[in-house]
Amino acid sequence: MSxxxxxxxxxxxxxxVFFAFSEEQLLEGLAKIGATREEVVSGVGGVIGREAxxxxxxxxxxxxxxxxxxxxxxxxxxxxxWWNHECGLTGxxxxxxxxxxxxxxxxxxxxxxLQGTVRQLxxxxxxxx
Numbered sequence: 106m107s108x109x110x111x112x113x114x115x116x117x118x119x120x121x122v123f124f125a126f127s128e129e130q131l132l133e134g135l136a137k138i139g140a141t142r143e144e145v146v147s148g149v150g151g152v153i154g155r156e157a158x159x160x161x162x163x164x165x166x167x168x169x170x171x172x173x174x175x176x177x178x179x180x181x182x183x184x185x186x187w188w189n190h191e192c193g194l195t196g197x198x199x200x201x202x203x204x205x206x207x208x209x210x211x212x213x214x215x216x217x218x219l220q221g222t223v224r225q226l227x228x229x230x231x232x233x234x
Contacts, residue, residue, distance in 0.1 A: 109177040109185050117165035122154035170208055179205050179213045184226065193230030198223060 123134030134153060135141065148159035173182070186201035187193075205213055 107172065107176055109173060109181045112169055112173050112177065113185070115169055117162045119162070121158035122148075122152050122162045124151055125153060173208045177208070179209050179217055180222070182208055183217075183219075183222065187223075187226050192223075193227055193234070 121138055123130075123137055125131040125134050131142075131153070135145065138145075138154060138158075140155060144155055145153050146156050146159055147153050148163055152159055152162055154162065182205045183198075183201055186204045187198055190198075190200045192198040192201055202214065202219075
C-alpha cells in the first residue's frame with residue numbers, strides 16, 4: 106500500500122509526448138518524437154503527441170487516481186494538500202478540498218470533521234511559523 110505522498114509524486118513517462126509554450130518548443134517537441142504537426146493532437150493540460158500516446162499519458166494519471174482512491178484516505182489527501190497549498194497562510198483550503206473531491210467524489214467530506222481538522226492544522230501551522 107502506497108502513501109498519498111508517494112502516489113502524487115509519480116509522473117507518467119513522457120518520451121512520446123511533450124509540452125510546448127512557443128513555436129520553438131513545438132518544433133523541438135515534434136523533432137523529439139519524430140512527428141509532424143498533422144500527426145499530433147493536444148490533450149488535457151496541453152500535452153502534445155500522437156493520439157495513442159496522449160491517451161496513454163492520460164491513462165497513467167487516471168489509473169493513479171484510482172489507486173489513490175483505493176489506497177489513501179480523505180484525511181491523508183486533505184492534510185497533505187493543505188500543507189502543499191499553504192492554506193495556513195491564505196486561510197483558504199478550497200484547492201485542498203477540490204483535490205480530495207477529484208479523487209474521492211463530491212461528497213467525500215460528508216462524514217469528515219473538516220472544521221476540526223482545519224483548526225488542528227492551523228494551530229500547528231501557527232506554532233511553527
